[in-house]
Every structure is written in structure tokens, then in C-alpha cells.
Amino acid sequence: MLDTILLGLNEVASLNVILAIVIGAIIGITIGSIPGLEPAGVIAILLPLSFSLDPLAGVMLLVGVYGGAWYGGAIPAILMNTPGTPVAVLTTYDGYPMAQRGEGKRALSIAYTSSFVGGIISVASLVFLAPVLAEVATNFGSPEFAMLALLGMIFVVLAHGKHVFPAAIMLGFGIFLGSIGLDRSFNTPVYTFDQTWLLGGVPLVPAVIGLFAMSQAFVLLSNKGPDSFETKLEGTGYFSGFVDILKNKVVALRSAALGVFMGLLPGVGEFGSQFFSYTLAQKFSKDPESFGKGNPAGLIASETSNNAVTASVMVPLLAFGIPADALMAMLLAVFTVHNYTPGPTLFAERPEFISGLYISLFLMNIVAFVYLTFATRWMVNLTKISGKFIGSVILILGFVGSYSQNYQASDALIALFFAVIGYVLRRNGIPGIPIILGMVLGPVFLTRLKQSMGISNGDMTMFVTRPISLVLLCMIVLSVTVFIWGIVRKQRG
Template sequence: METLLLGLNEVGTLNVLLAIIIGALIGVTIGSIPGLEPAGVIAILLPLSFSMEPLAGVSLLLGVYGGAWYGGAIPAILMNTPGTPVAVLTTYDGYPMTLRGEGKKALAIAYTSSFVGGIISVLSLVLLAPMLSQIARLFGSAEFAMLAALGMIFVVLAHRKHVVEAAMMLGLGMFLGTIGLDRSFSTQVYTFHQEWLLNGIPLVPAVIGLFAMSQAFVLLSVRENDSSVTKLEGEGLFGGFGVLLKHKITVIRSAALGVVMGLLPGVGEFGSQFFSYTLAQKFSKTPEKFGHGAPEGIIASETSNNAVTASVMIPLLAFGIPADALMAMLLAVFMVHNYVPGPTLFAERPEFISGLYISLFLMNIVVFVYLTFATKWIVNLTRIRGRFIGAFILVLGFVGSYSQNYQFSDAMIALGFAIFGYVLRKNDIPAVPVILGLVLGPVFLTRFRQAMGVAGGDLSIFISRPISLTLLSLIVLSITVYLWSNYKAKRSG
């Protein structure tokens, strides 16, 4: 109870409350505009969050993240154009409902499903993060090395159709993570005697360039990319809870899948949404309606992807291992303020952890209430010209990358990553593994060297410790299952 009061005291400040509200509203806005991805906007806001109080900075970024998944349902349902990549399956049943005059009903179901999924996700964070942080106390260098390796393997295998490309991008990220001054031996690594590379490749300009500015180039390169005018027809936006009660099994199953998938690095919203939608159709009494305006389809899609938003933080808070690009950005915010994720954070900063839980609850409430009353005005955002958005993001990207350290080299690094990210997008090559390789690569290499130092160069340290052996077994099992499924697919094909 005392920790809860400390958390309320943290959240009760004007700065944190404003961060929650502004972040949530920005997120909804981003999600409502087709072609504008939340990762890019979060990257632009990252330098700003460094100058804020820790809880306010984290709440701002999480508000954008969570709000975008809510807002992405608006163009998906009304225009058949997903506002965010994870809203693709929402178009399957949302748009057919709009065509038959049930647009408002579809939005009500989407909002309510997102709200329930989001709240369940926060509850899972409250329950699981402290438990896993206690397990993290048993971890040594060998365990952390294997955990980082497992995270990277999951990230690669999650891109099932682009595993080779994802592995290459992960390797590139790991290589970039080695650049700089090796403090163990006081030697320069791949710096070519350039002073601006002594501190390595900075994460913020890399993220801004790869996600925000590359998306700006895409928007600027597309002609006639104006969004069409949408119409909002049908009943009110307050009937969603009644529909969810009729399909409560689908809600519970989809939320549970979302929570579990959020724990797996690289899987996240896409994996949970796919499995939830597939299972909802399989167990439905009317599977033939899926894809033609089935409320269960919207429930499965929106509940599962929003159930990931808080559970994806569990590996970060408990072990200090980011599961996706956004968590890597949050890790940067933590480190700037000297908040080290892991068991010590729960012991030393209980007011911060409690405040984080409360801010996530408030974020879901703010977004739900805002969407319920303001949707008729939000739909007008779909009319904004794509090229205008692209130019605006490009300017903000340069400003954001330069303002962190006030170094021109950071802006040039962002531009380089922007061009590279644009090429990746055009060739459908995943960019997320680059960032996770840049973050997890140094973690793996450092912990691996520490473990080898402790063991005197004996590799058996990774199989002689139970937790390390378990994680190594999961790595081998994951690769084996992937290779076996590929083999079976080729034989049946």
C-alpha cells in the first residue's frame, strides 16, 4: 500500500500527467494518419524525453506507443487502410462492417477491445515483472549472455519470410555495436582514427534515421498519396462492452495470447494478432463470417495487439533486455537517468515502478475516453497530404538527432541511416533487427567475455549452470523447430 501511495505521488505531478495526456493524444493522432508509423515519431521524441523527469519521459513515449495502436483502427475500419502496420487484420472485418453502415459499431468494438486488452496487459506487467526480476537475481554473466542470444534468435526467427535478411541485418547491427573505444583494452575498434566514432554509433540518431526519416522519404517519394475523405455512420460508440460480453472467450484467449507473445522478443503484436485471429475463426460458431464483417475478428485483432503494449516491457524491466525497437529506446531513457533495469530497479526505485504501472492504467483510460468522444473530429486527420507529413518529419528528424549532443556528425549519421532505411523499406527488408543488434550485440559480447573470463576460457560454463543451459536449450530448440518446419513445408510444396 505504501508503494502504491508513492506511485500515486509520482504520477500526481503536473509534468507526468501532461506527459501521459500529450503522449496518448499524439499516439492516437499518429495511428489515425495512414502511412505514419509510431516508431518514427517516438524516435523523434526520444531526445526530448531525455530532458524530462524519468517517469514523465517514459510515460510520454509509452503514451504514443499505446495510443497509436488504438488510433490505427480508425482508418483500418473506415478506409480499409491500416493506420499502423498491426491494424492489418482489423481491416478484414472492420471495413465490411463500414460498407454495410456499421462503421460506428465497428469502431466501438475496436476501442473497447483495445481498452480491455491494454488493461489486462498492464495487470500482467504488475504481476509478472516483480516475479521475473527475482529470478533475474540468479543470473550471472553466462545467463545474461544466453538471454541476449535468445532474444536475438527470436528477433530473426520472427521474420519468417525474411529470416536470412533479418539475420544479416542483426549481424550488421552487432557489427555497428562494436565500433568505438574498447574500454577493456583501451583500444579503438573500427574508428579509423575518427574522433566522432570514439563513443560508437549513437542509438538515437540511428533510430531516428532508420525509422522516422526513412519513412519521411517514403512519403515524399509517393505521388498522389492524399488520403480519401471518410464517413462515420451507424450507431453510437458506447455499445462495445455489450458485444465483448457476448464473445468473452475470444476476449480472454486473445488477451492471453497477446501477453505471452509480448514476452517473446521480435514476436509482439504481429504474432499475437495472427494467432488470435486464426484461433477466433477456428473456434467460432460462424467461421464463414470472418473476412465479411464478423465482430469476433475485430475483437481478436484489437484485443491481442493491445495486450502486448505493457507485457512487452516485462523482459526490459526484469532482465534489462529490450524485446523490440521501442523497448531499446526506453532502455536509452532509463540509462540516461541512471535507472538500470533489473532486480535492483525494483528494490531501489519502487516509487518509479509503481508510478509506471499507474501511468499505463491512466494512459488506457485517457485514450479510450478521448476516442469515444472525439472520433468524429479525428477522422479528418485522414485528409492530410502525405508529402506534407513527410517534409515535417524530415525536419524534426534532423533537429532531434542534432539536439541530443549538438554535434553535426549525429545529424549525418541519422541521414545515413535514413537512406539505408529507405532502401530497406523499398526492398521489404526488416529494419528492427539492426537496432536490436546494435543494443543486444554489445550486451552479448560483454557478458560472453565476462563469463569466459570467470571460467578461464572453458565453454562448458554455459552448460554447467542450470539457467544458462535452459536458455541455450531454448536457442537450439527454436532453430531446430524453424528448420524442421521449413523442411516439411518444402516437402509438402
């Protein structure tokens, strides 16, 4: 164990990794501080750059942006009542009323400290859970991986609540896109329509850049009216959050535990953990009426739970090679480029990388917390940047990023195609994430299903005669049944 930790420290000691952690966290915080700019788009633009870095540095650059954005998203949520990131919506409920009372600095301190506590607990969960589940994954064969991929896709769809049916359609569209190309099993082209440039399939990177980054740029450029804001930072004490956390330690620990658990479920993530954490905090509070009016416990529940997801969401990817959300799909691309295969073999073959990843995630949370504690007075000025200027920069970087991966004009055109699709989806409130997960999980499911059917000579009963496969199948059936029962109850009520 000690040898592995020392190897991990040696991995992290690289200047490239340290810079990736620091730069990634600062970029993420900056993105989170600017209303209207989502971290997924910036991560998509940085994806081609991460391919040129060492594996650990490439992963930490993206994860740093991801984790840092959840820290930074609290700034506009608290000071402007405008979520810097989508998951900071509940932060506005109690953070903004506190700022209106002249307690803006205290509210930010609570948010930073809560995020730090949630982030550290999340990393600890990754350290303990990932190796255990990876050991379980050694018992997986093609039927189990097929059911796991299907379960992930079902969860992604069901997690979209009121938008389940549009999400299912988008998932199907993503599966269709993922099936385009040369079928290696039979060496025949699938849905290429005699276009040789489609034989390699629809490239993931341009699709991600277009769907998340360039579509957001179109939204920023098309918005009318003022797109910059003025903010005031009042109150004293950037370190008072520790006191509030200690007073509400049960809320913090419960919210962190919920965040860790929700991170393990594909598609549920931050939104689900925030909702349940906030609801439970209010339910068990001695003063539930004060929630939404500036109760620190509500702010703690929101910020602790969303940051507790950031590392635990990596558990399914590292243990099984199954991405739980769009960012994990991007990390899977980084692993693939460097010939690292997530799953049980990664823990055995690259223990120094795994150990280095754990240490780097701890460092990322420390960097984000320290940076925000001392730099907030300057960070608030980012809210004054024009959205149209940001949109123009993102659009240019999107074209450059999509073209630079393979230096093919077709990749830039594919990015533009997905940008238009993403813009239409955003304007109509239709989720785009299922498209990417369909492109990634769809081929996994289809390939493993073909392998399973080949092994069993077409006998479908193998999915119920193997214990792990049966458990996963029961989870799928139970999830769909509960969802349908919920719809029936609503209609009857």
C-alpha cells in the same frame, strides 16, 4: 505494499507526468489515425525530448505514443480499409465490411473497447509478472545474461518469417555497428578507422531517428498519386462495443492472454499475437465463414491481442534489462540517461518509480479510451492531410531531433545515413528493426560472453553446467531446430 502504491501515486501526481500521459496518448492516437505514418518514427523524434523530462514522464511520453497509436490505427483500418499502423492489418478484415454495412460507429466502438480490455489486462500482467521475473533475475550471472541476449536476438530474427535471412543480415550489421568504439575491456579502439568521433560508438538516437522517422519521410515524399482520403462515419452508438465484448468474452480473454504471452517473446509481439488470436477465434467460432465479412469476433480478436502486448513487452526490459523490440531499446536509452538500471535492482532501489509506472499505464489506457470515444468525429478528418506535407515536417523534425541531443553536426549526418539505409530497406521489404536490436543486444552479448570466459578461464562448459544458462541454451537450440525443420518440411512438400 500500500506504502509503495502511495509513493507511486505521489510520482504520478506530478503535472509533468500527467501531461506526458495525456499528450503522449493523444499524439499516438493522432499518428495511428493517419495512414502511412508509423509510430516508431514519431517516437524516435520524441526520444531526445524525453531525455530532458523526469524519468517517469519521459518513459510515459514514449509509451503513450506507442499505446495510443494502436488505438488510433483502427480508425483508417475500419473506415478506409487502410491500416493506420502495421498491426492493424487484421482489423481491416472485419472492421471495413462492418463500415460498408453502415456500422462504422459500432465497429469503432468494438475496436476501442477491445483495445481497452487488452491494454488493462496487459498492464495487470506487467504488475504481476515483472517482479516475479526480476526475482528470478537475481540468480543471473554473466553466462545467463549472455544466453538471454542471444535468445532475444534469435527470436527477433525468427519472428520475421519469410524475411529471416535478410533479418539475420541486418542483425549482424547492427551487432557490427554496436561494436564500434572504444573497447573498455582492453582500452583499444574497435573499427574506428582512426576517426576520433567514432570512439564513443555509433550513437543510438540518431540511428533510430534516421532508420524509423526520416526514412518514413522519404517514403511519404516519394509516393506518387493521391495521398489523402475521404471517409464517412455512419451508424450509431459509440458505447455498443461493451455489449459485443460481453457476447464474445471468451474470444476477448483468450486473445488478451495470447497477446500477453507473445509480448514476452522478443521480436514476436503484436503480429504473432494477432495472427494466432484471429486464427483461434475463427477456428472455434460457430460461424467461421463469416470471418472476413464483418464478424465482430474477428475484430475483437485483432484489437484485443495487439493492445495486450503494449505493457507485457516491458516485462523483459524491467526484469532483465533486455529490450524486446525497438521501442524498448529507446526506453532503455531513457533509463540510461537518468541512471536507472532496468533489472532486479530497479525494483529494490526505485519502488516508487515502478509503482508510478504501473499506475501511469492504467491511466494511459483510460485517457486513450475516453478521448477516442468522444473525439472520433474529429479524428477522421486527419485522413485528409497530405502525406507529402507530413513527410516534410518529419524530415525537418528528424534533423532537429538528431542534432539537438549533443549539438553535433555528425549526429545529423549519421541520422541521414541511416535514413537512406532505412528507405532502401522499406522499398525492398527488408526489416530494419533487427539493426537497432543488434546495436543494443550485440554489445550486451559480447560483453557478458567475455566476462563469462574470463571467469571460467575459457571453459565453455560453464554454459551447460549452470541450470538457468542451460535452459536458455536449450531454448535457443530448440527454436533454431524448429525453424530449420519447418524449412525442410516445406521443401519436401
